[in-house]
Amino acid sequence: MVAPAVEAPVVIGLDVGGTKILSGLVDREGNVLEEHEIPSPETSEEGVLAALDAAVEALLDERVAAIGYGIPANLERGTGRILNSVNLPLDDVDLVSRSRERFGLPVGVENDASAAALAEWRRGAGRGAGNLVMLTLGTGVGGGIVLDGRLFRGWAELGHIVVQQGGEECTCGGRGHLEVLASGHAGDRVARELFGPDADAHMLIEQARAGDDAARAALARIGESLGVAVGSLVNIFDPELIVVGGGFGAAAGEFVLKASREAACREAVPPACAGVRIVAAELGPEAGLVGAGLVAFEALDGIR
Numbered sequence: 443m444v445a446p447a448v449e450a451p452v453v454i455g456l457d458v459g460g461t462k463i464l465s466g467l468v469d470r471e472g473n474v475l476e477e478h479e480i481p482s483p484e485t486s487e488e489g490v491l492a493a494l495d496a497a498v499e500a501l502l503d504e505r506v507a508a509i510g511y512g513i514p515a516n517l518e519r520g521t522g523r524i525l526n527s528v529n530l531p532l533d534d535v536d537l538v539s540r541s542r543e544r545f546g547l548p549v550g551v552e553n554d555a556s557a558a559a560l561a562e563w564r565r566g567a568g569r570g571a572g573n574l575v576m577l578t579l580g581t582g583v584g585g586g587i588v589l590d591g592r593l594f595r596g597w598a599e600l601g602h603i604v605v606q607q608g609g610e611e612c613t614c615g616g617r618g619h620l621e622v623l624a625s626g627h628a629g630d631r632v633a634r635e636l637f638g639p640d641a642d643a644h645m646l647i648e649q650a651r652a653g654d655d656a657a658r659a660a661l662a663r664i665g666e667s668l669g670v671a672v673g674s675l676v677n678i679f680d681p682e683l684i685v686v687g688g689g690f691g692a693a694a695g696e697f698v699l700k701a702s703r704e705a706a707c708r709e710a711v712p713p714a715c716a717g718v719r720i721v722a723a724e725l726g727p728e729a730g731l732v733g734a735g736l737v738a739f740e741a742l743d744g745i746r
C-alpha cells in the first residue's frame with residue numbers, strides 16, 4: 443500500500459515596512475509561492491496589528507506551519523519583543539505571544555534588516571559563508587550579522603556606526619553616522635547639490651551611468667563612507683563577506699562598492715582585509731519577505 447503523500451509545510455512571511463506590508467507563503471527552501479501587498483496603516487498601533495492579522499488570515503490554510511515577521515524595529519534580545527519602531531507606531535509590543543495565541547502556530551519576529559541578512563545568507567549572495575555582515579542601503583541604513591553559522595539575534599544598528607565625528611545630524615540624533623552618509627537620502631542630498639533642487643538619488647545614479655564625472659565622484663565618496671564603516675565591521679567580526687543590498691545600494695552598485703573596497707582595506711587591520719569580499723546582494727526587494735519566511739521556519743524548528 444502506498445502511504446498518502448504528506449505535503450511539505452509552508453509558512454507565512456510578512457515583511458513589514460513603513461509604507462507597505464508584503465506577505466507571502468514561503469517554503470523551506472525560501473521560495474515565495476504566493477505574495478500579497480497592502481499599504482501600512484500609519485495611524486495607530488491597533489491599526490498596524492489589525493492589518494498584520496488580516497494579512498495572515500488572507501494566506502492561512504492547513505499547510506501553514508508557522509508565521510514570521512520582519513519588522514523595522516528594535517527587538518528585545520532573547521524574546522523578540524518589539525521595543526520601538528522608527529517607521530511604525532509600534533511601542534513595546536509582544537507580537538510573538540500575541541500571534542502565537544491568536545493563530546496557534548509557532549511565531550518568529552526579527553528586525554527587517556536581520557531578516558534580509560538571513561535570506562541573503564541562506565538563499566542569496568552569502569550562501570556557504572560562515573560569517574557575514576549585510577548592510578541595506580535604503581531610505582535609511584540597516585544591517586544584519588551572521589556569526590559562526592547563526593544569525594546574530596541582538597541589537598545590530600549598523601546604520602548608526604560613527605563614520606565622521608561631529609558630522610551631520612542623523613535621524614537618531616547622533617552625528618556623522620553611516621546612515622547620514624550612505625543612504626538613499628544621502629544620495630538625494632548630493633544630487634540636489636550637484637543638479638539642483640529637483641534632483642534625487644535616482645537621477646544621480648542615472649548621471650553616473652551616463653558617464654558624468656561629478657556624479658561618479660559623488661557616488662565614490664558615498665562608497666568611501668561605506669568602506670570606512672565596513673573597515674570597522676571587519677575589525678570587529680572578520681567576516682568572509684560583506685553583502686550590500688537595499689534599494690539605493692542595489693541601484694548604485696559598483697559606483698559605490700569599488701570605492702568602498704579601497705576604504706575598507708585602508709581601515710581594516712591586516713590581514714583581515716585580504717580575506718573579505720564586498721559584494722552586491724542577490725535577492726533584491728524580495729530579501730525581506732524570504733527572510734521573514736526563514737524566520738518562521740527557525741521558529742518552527744525551535745531556533746532562537
Ligand SMILES: [Zn+2]
Binds near residue numbers: 612616621
Ligand atoms: Zn544614527
